[in-house]
Structure formats: C-alpha cells, structure tokens
Amino acid sequence: MKRWLICTALALTPTWAGAASLDVIASFSILGDMAQQVGGDRIVLRTLVGPDADAHIYEPRPADAMALARADVVLTNGLEFEGFMDRLIAASDTDATIVVATDGADTLEDPNGGHYHFIDGKAIFHAGAHDPHAWQSIANAQVYVANIADAFCAADADGCDTYRANANAYTAELTKLDNEVRQMVADLPADHRTGVVPHNAYRYFTKAYGIEFLSPQGISTESEASAADVAGLIRDIRAKNARAIFSENIADNRMIEQIASEADLEVAGVLYSDALSPLDGPAPNYVDLMRHNAQTITQALSAK
C-alpha cells in the first residue's frame, strides 16, 4: 500500500518541490553514489546499506520498508547480493520500479558454478548462481550507469535530458578511470600480480585487469574460513608468490592478520570491496574507491 499521506507531505515541502522529482532507494553505498551521479539534484536518494557496511548481512529496518513504500525507483545490484531485498520489497508493498543494475552486465558465475542434484543415481548440475561483485569491473559499472539512466528516464521523462547528460559525463569519467587502472597494472612486472584478500570479491577485477587474488573465504562475508582453508591458502601464497596481503573495510580482519603473520607478509593496506568509505575516508565515491584500490594493490605488489 502506498503511504499517500507521507508522499503528499513530501511533495508539498517547498525545499523539495523545485528540484527533486524522483524518490530513489539504492540498496548499497556504491550503487547510491552512481545513482547520485546520474540523478544529480533531481533525485532524493536514500541508501540502505551505508559506508563501511556489509550488504551480505544487513538486517532491514521498518524505516527501510517505509522508505521503499514511498519510493519511485528502487535500485538493486541483483545477483543475490542483497539477501534482504526480496523480503523488504514484499514487506513494503511498494509500487516503485525495481531496477537490477547488473542487467546486461558481463557477469561471472559463482566460483563453484552452481550445485549438483543427485537424482536416480545421476548428478545433474544446476548452473546459475553468480558472483555479485560486478562493479569491480569498471566496464560493468558503465552498464550500471546506463541502467540507472534508463530507469530514471522512464520514471521522470521531464528530467531525461538531464539524466542522459549526467550519465554520459560520468561514463566518460569512468572510461578515463578504466584506462588509468589498466596503466597501473601494466606497469607491474608480470610475476608481481598476485595478492591476498579477506573475501573473494575481486574476480571481476581479475578478469578485467589481470591481478589474481587468493582468499580464505567464500564469495560472501557470511561464510567463514575453515582451518583447512587457511592452511591451503598459506601453501598457495608460497606457491604462487603472492606478494601482498590486504584487509577490507567490511571484513573482520583478524583472520587476514593471522594469515599475514603465518605467511610472513605485512598487511599492505585497506581495500574497499563492497562499500564506500565515509566521506572523510579514501573511497567516498565509486571513482575514488576504484582508484584507491588500484593504487593500493599495485603499489604493494610492485614492492621488491
């Protein structure tokens, strides 16, 4: 049910009436930044999972459901990234357009590729579970931007020219950023391209830019590494000459510190995998996040 009383009250608020036309929800901070870049001052944005917070384990609040109920557009990453989103949408009974930002992106399957069912003695493979961290490829981020612009245009035709212009400018900035990251990686010696991260969120980065990552955890921060996983990782670090180990803004880094100690490596810096930093941090927006990560990774791996 739409909460018309609230919608009416917002529409009549003078400071909002002039500029903002769209009430937009973004599921997490990276997507929220992209939405703000495209929407500018024509949108009122609420981001559910904020800076330094982990969408894998977020617990939605009643205020989130109420915000969804009055939203025009709800932006999600999809690929099962936001485990809470379906139930939140159901709870809110929202009429908003639900946008899956990864639609049309070049996505990767889950590292396990899916799962088997054993029926009548035969193993039948079900593919389809995907790695959700698609924004770690800047080319995919450009798909996100295009999807956001399309959604805003559909919901607010009067603002479409603005959304398209903003999206085009932002896409051009992302192209420059993509080239910048490629150059940073190109400057690395070929045998200096393996690092260690707390959770396996960088497979799109690997595919796009050629840096390999080892990790003790599964695709989600909900899964914890076993002792056997850790022992195997130490062996892999030595076998693959992994040269740097990184912590993360959303992960419990005690495990990575233990691994660093056992592998005789120092933790080389903090990466921002699934969430922006606060405004006063090094990754308050997506462009800064990717630049910071690329710089941190390449500087650490280039060390002799």
Next chain:
Amino acid sequence: MLKYFGGASVLALCLASASFAHDTHNHDHEHAEKHDHDHGDVTLYRIFVGDHEAGKVTAFDLTEPDHRWSFDTTGQVKLYPVAGGAAVAAVQSDNDQVDFITSGISFRDHGDHADIEIADPAAAEKSLQGPRPFHVVSHGGKVSINYDKGGYAELLDEHELSHGHVETTRFDQARAHHGFVTPMGEYTLSTVASDAQVTGDESVPRLGLQAFDADGKAQGDLAACTAIHGEAFSGAYLAAGCKEGVLTATPEENGVAFKLLPYPADFPKDVTTGTILGSKSVQMFLGNHGADGLVVIDPVDEPQMRRISLPFRRVDFALDPAKAADAYVLTEDGQLHRIDMLDGKIEASAKITAPYSMDGHWNDPRPRIAVAGDEVVVTDPNAGVVRRIATKDLSEIGTVKVEGKPYNIAVTGGSGVVH
C-alpha cells in the same frame, strides 16, 4: 509418556488412512505424483495441532487434509516449529516431557532457490524429561528448553534435530525459575532469578538477563528487566518484555549490548509486554501490551514503540513470516484483524469464530492462530475444526475437522523446488 508400539523406541505414529498405513514409501510416491512433486515448484504447508484435553497431536497437509497423521503424547502440548520447520517441539509442561516430531518438510538453500524435500512426519527417537519444561527458543542453530522447576535449560543442535536426533547439552542456572536461555554469538544468555524467599505457588521473582561464557561464568553485568517474560529474535536483536519496558540484546565485539526501551509516557500505565514475536523479514517485533493492546517494537529507530489498541481483549496473535508488514490478531469477540505493523494500524477485520471470552483460566480452550502462506489457520476448539482464512480478505476458505478440541497450532513448510 508417549506410547510405544511393538516395543519400538519411537513415538507412536497413527496414520489416519489405511491406504497410508500399509506402505509409507508408496504413499510418498503417490503423494508426489498427485501434487506434481516430482519436479517444479512445490508449495506445501503441514499443520500440527495439539488437543486441549487428550495427549494428542494431529498433523495434516493444509490443502489436502486427508493426508493426516496422529501422534500420542503424555499430556496437553504447546507446539513450536524448530530447525527451520524441519521439526516441531511438543512441550508438555504439566507432564514434564518434551517430544519432537520431524515435520517431513525440509529445505536446502541454494541461494537463488531452495529445494524442498517432502516425507511423512515422524516421531523423534527419544523424548526429553525434566521438571516443568516451558519456554522454547530457537536461535543460532540451537533449540533451548527451559525447565522452570529444574534450574537448568537443555540445548539441542537444530541440524541434528532436523534428522530426528535428540542430543542435549545442559546450561545450569543459579535458581529454578520461569525463564529462558538462548545462545547469542559466542555467549549464552539466561534470565536470572532473585534469591528472595517465596512461599507456596508464588513465582520466583525474575530480575533480568545476563550473558554467560562457555564455562557458565557471568560476563558483564545483569541487565535489569523486572519480571522478564517473552522473548523473540529479529535480525540482530533479541527482545524481551519487562515491567519497565522492553529489553533488547545484540552481539557486539567482546560481549552483548543490552538496552532497555522504556514504555513511552503516553502508553497506558501499569500494563506490560510479556509475549513478543520477531519478524523474520524486517528487524522489528510485535508484542502484547496489556489485554487489549499490541506494541510494534523497533530496536533501532524512533519511534521504538507504537501501541495499537484493540477493540476487545486479545486471544492470540501471529506474524506473517513472508509479508513482514502483516500481523494477525484474534480478539475475544471472534474477530480476526489484520495489522499493518509499519503503519501501526488495524487494516481489516472479519468475524471468523463465535466469541471466546478471556474471562476464566488462562489455559481454557480458546483459538490459536498461525500463518501458512496465504492463509491464517485458526483452531476453533468448541467447533472442533481448524478454520482456513484467506490473508487477502479474511474470508473463510474452508474448515478442517479435527477430532477433540483443537488448541495449540504450529505450521511447517513453504515453497521450494523439486528436481
């Protein structure tokens, strides 16, 4: 005591239909074919109903209630779905026993979908005995049962329980009382009783909630919550009712963070919350507040409590596990109300049973309600039926006759994929 057939150490399973009794495997096969369970999407809710007078649990499939089973118990049961609905705990407080029944419906999560596996319900291999088992809490992969006159709780592994295996560990309390125990992160939370002398049937006063480590040593201070009663989890929080308000607890680095949310000044005085239900979809709770009120509790954001006044005294209430905004409450005039928890209002009402007065003993036979997909299932003890009420418009879809006085009710099942 559960009846044993043929000396087998299992709970007696009495199949109501002879065609089921001959060959369980064939029954499964026919059942699957009839419902197209051999592949595709499957929705199946299985209802468990405890009788008010006889020691008996009746189970049936909601949409095909001729598929039914009967389990004999020692006494009147309160039923709790545990292990994600893979099992049902049948607590017989007056008979010092707890039995478990595997529901026959289990799910395996694969991220993008869940597989549903369907079998007949079955009694677990063994029962628990102890002095006055009462509150059951299912959380963190454990089920805990508090023994009010034993001064301890027993904890069971939910995964093992889902396979019918009953193995317990014990948590000892300083004094027996009507309380609860539950894991929270690496700690165990337990209610704590006062050491004040009591006489006769007087209850042991309850002081609050405290965290304990794996060795049973108290960690941190007691969180005061006078007469603590009623507990539920939602999201990262536990909530429990107190005389002063509602106590919340959530794990934090190196411990548990407690916070008492006082009843707002504009709430009716001298009434409290003693029963709380936790939403599975959105981090919020619904509790009773006095005889004719409910309270929506948000553990994080203001307003943290919103009261909903009911037109008559409350008989029972339940949450919709799938639609987090929706809750249902039956009042003593026989009306079922759908509550919008986000708006904090009654959204729709319909008369569904004859009146059941709340005067009299608390355990008199009165309806109990639960949500099963798009239906609210309501026991109607005096009519001897379970009523199936559509959540959409509160109209009656049908009734399922249940022998005796159907009383407490639990729902298991849901939707999944059969490959």
